[in-house]
Amino acid sequence: xxxxxxHTSDQACRITAQPVVAIVGATGAVGAELLGCLERREFPLxxxxxxxSPRSAGQVMRFRGFQLQVEALDEGSFADVDLALFSAxxxxxxxxxxxxxxxxxxxxxxxxxxxMDPNVPLVVPEVNAEALNSHRGIIANPNCVATIITVAxxxxxxxxxxxxxxxxxxxxxxxxxALAMEELRESTAAFLRDEAYEPKILPHPYAFxxxxxxxxxxxxTGYNGEELKVIAETRRIMSLNxxxxxxxxxxxxxxxxxxxxxxxxxxxxxxxEARALLESAPGVRVVDDRAxxxxxxxxxxxxxxxxxxxxIRTDLGDPSGRSLTLFAVGDQLxxxxxxxxxxxxxxxLVDRT
Amino acid sequence: xxxxxxHTSDQACRITAQPVVAIVGATGAVGAELLGCLERREFPLxxxxxxxSPRSAGQVMRFRGFQLQVEALDEGSFADVDLALFSAxxxxxxxxxxxxxxxxxxxxxxxxxxxMDPNVPLVVPEVNAEALNSHRGIIANPNCVATIITVAxxxxxxxxxxxxxxxxxxxxxxxxxALAMEELRESTAAFLRDEAYEPKILPHPYAFxxxxxxxxxxxxTGYNGEELKVIAETRRIMSLNxxxxxxxxxxxxxxxxxxxxxxxxxxxxxxxEARALLESAPGVRVVDDRAxxxxxxxxxxxxxxxxxxxxIRTDLGDPSGRSLTLFAVGDQLxxxxxxxxxxxxxxxLVDRT
Numbered sequence: 001x002x003x004x005x006x007h008t009s010d011q012a013c014r015i016t017a018q019p020v021v022a023i024v025g026a027t028g029a030v031g032a033e034l035l036g037c038l039e040r041r042e043f044p045l046x047x048x049x050x051x052x053s054p055r056s057a058g059q060v061m062r063f064r065g066f067q068l069q070v071e072a073l074d075e076g077s078f079a080d081v082d083l084a085l086f087s088a089x090x091x092x093x094x095x096x097x098x099x100x101x102x103x104x105x106x107x108x109x110x111x112x113x114x115x116m117d118p119n120v121p122l123v124v125p126e127v128n129a130e131a132l133n134s135h136r137g138i139i140a141n142p143n144c145v146a147t148i149i150t151v152a153x154x155x156x157x158x159x160x161x162x163x164x165x166x167x168x169x170x171x172x173x174x175x176x177x178a179l180a181m182e183e184l185r186e187s188t189a190a191f192l193r194d195e196a197y198e199p200k201i202l203p204h205p206y207a208f209x210x211x212x213x214x215x216x217x218x219x220x221t222g223y224n225g226e227e228l229k230v231i232a233e234t235r236r237i238m239s240l241n242x243x244x245x246x247x248x249x250x251x252x253x254x255x256x257x258x259x260x261x262x263x264x265x266x267x268x269x270x271x272x273e274a275r276a277l278l279e280s281a282p283g284v285r286v287v288d289d290r291a292x293x294x295x296x297x298x299x300x301x302x303x304x305x306x307x308x309x310x311x312i313r314t315d316l317g318d319p320s321g322r323s324l325t326l327f328a329v330g331d332q333l334x335x336x337x338x339x340x341x342x343x344x345x346x347x348x349l350v351d352r353t
Numbered sequence: 354x355x356x357x358x359x360h361t362s363d364q365a366c367r368i369t370a371q372p373v374v375a376i377v378g379a380t381g382a383v384g385a386e387l388l389g390c391l392e393r394r395e396f397p398l399x400x401x402x403x404x405x406s407p408r409s410a411g412q413v414m415r416f417r418g419f420q421l422q423v424e425a426l427d428e429g430s431f432a433d434v435d436l437a438l439f440s441a442x443x444x445x446x447x448x449x450x451x452x453x454x455x456x457x458x459x460x461x462x463x464x465x466x467x468x469m470d471p472n473v474p475l476v477v478p479e480v481n482a483e484a485l486n487s488h489r490g491i492i493a494n495p496n497c498v499a500t501i502i503t504v505a506x507x508x509x510x511x512x513x514x515x516x517x518x519x520x521x522x523x524x525x526x527x528x529x530x531a532l533a534m535e536e537l538r539e540s541t542a543a544f545l546r547d548e549a550y551e552p553k554i555l556p557h558p559y560a561f562x563x564x565x566x567x568x569x570x571x572x573x574t575g576y577n578g579e580e581l582k583v584i585a586e587t588r589r590i591m592s593l594n595x596x597x598x599x600x601x602x603x604x605x606x607x608x609x610x611x612x613x614x615x616x617x618x619x620x621x622x623x624x625x626e627a628r629a630l631l632e633s634a635p636g637v638r639v640v641d642d643r644a645x646x647x648x649x650x651x652x653x654x655x656x657x658x659x660x661x662x663x664x665i666r667t668d669l670g671d672p673s674g675r676s677l678t679l680f681a682v683g684d685q686l687x688x689x690x691x692x693x694x695x696x697x698x699x700x701x702l703v704d705r706t
Contacts, residue, residue: 166670168521168613170563170604184561189545192538208537208607209652210523212664212680217643222624222666224646231669245670245678247613251523251604254561260521260600271575290570293577299562311565313575316584317519317598325598327565 025088033338101137144336155281256298296329378441379403386691454490497689508634609651649682
């Protein structure tokens, strides 16, 4: 990464009040949600530029009643851009983010390209917004699982120090993109018609099936790339040294991730106190109705901004009473991606605090 | 439970070589699999009696090329029965199991009615077959999750003492019966046609959705009935005092349960040794190909007898190296229910050891 414009003062870290905004990867699953978030949240932009691969150029997308044409991304795309929201994969971010910064834009990058770069803040606004003050042009938007975990755990970590986290995920198709969501629908329809279906996007049958996350396995630890990302990013966002154990699994759900969390604290944590902290935490909605057996579900989280948290219990696996267990569900495309990126951008606007 | 026939000697615990067998609940999801297991495993029976509620009486089911008619269950159903396989829910077991024993039958009960009764052995043959020697007419077939867990963990527990278990489940529709499986198919088809669907069997939408297990919640601990059963039964089958933390979730999969397990042992457990022990363990098939990213999946476990075990790793959440993490998948209707019941019965046959 080569950024030749230094953002040294707080003021330099801000975006102009009515920025020109570009979305890189506008036609993808997250790109479409970025448009939706900017519109719905009335983001005060002057102009919106939609960028994508040459293959998608010419497509028309609606924004605030206008028809915007998608342009092919190239070196000259960022001439007048103040804010560039990247969501076109690591390769595109590595190739074009520095170009955008050099042209004067602040980049909020949804890929994993810069997430562990010490010069790039990795931000969940509810958790570590202060990290935005030291950005140098690029801000990384975290892995969707890490975002959901940190939104749910930060309010608890502020009350008792976290000593260990155990994570098991139920990840939806959207994390693998729009084509994976389509593959889940199509392969399920074929299954119900008793027809064969050859997976094209994902490596395993997906209809009424689940499988270990399809990122490469680290030969030394046996953990897959997704698991190692979640560990590293969760620790970085929360400034945490605690060890994290994790298993990431894809389930046949369309667009919200569910996560079973067990957290060991440095002292006992009464569930009533944890619940109260979560109820007043930004970005969290407690769904924990034991009598009605109603807890967080992807069907309730999909399309919503909040991370739903429930099943707040003392872990029966830890007789010391220092461990809690929770079940959190968040929309992978919104808080797990597009919404968090737009929330980061909102914090950067000059006229907001 | 009132059993007036004492089974005091080893011999008295056995079933005659060519028994008359009854299936109670023959038309249910597990009932149909019991027929399949008896046929496929060439269980040496003299005659098979199919029993069910009056509503299902008269239905015809195929067995070894014969057409067998389902009879309505009543007090006189067990006159000549040597072995009764019950799978019609706790209520039916509580009402009729003692009747069957009084009539001279040995009962293998798939419900939860007697599982924690100290006079009733709770048996997974690969794990604690010796408990069969002291039965008094009724043997309990464990909860499907407990069966899968104990098959996977017993070979490891024999090598290092288990100190703690952490369980997170991905449970299929079959655990809630044949109608729940049908509801998953129907509601998913409706979802794909963009039509509304009112759940009838399960309390929440199931198409491309997941939810916390729909058993009642214990108000004191916040754990649901399924979770408390798995804890109690796993400890009983393995004669284990270790604490168990657990979260049970239903996922939109038709008939195999997946389970993420983290196990703390009393000393470090090299993964190579764990893998070798699992590879030679009865009832286990190791599926753990890191290069091909191939691990246990419901689609591979469904219809098969083995519990698939993979993702054998040292838990990164425990820096002491004493914890392993695994992913196990087993067919809920087979090893989780019908197959285990028939395997118990096989151990009881006079002419087998």
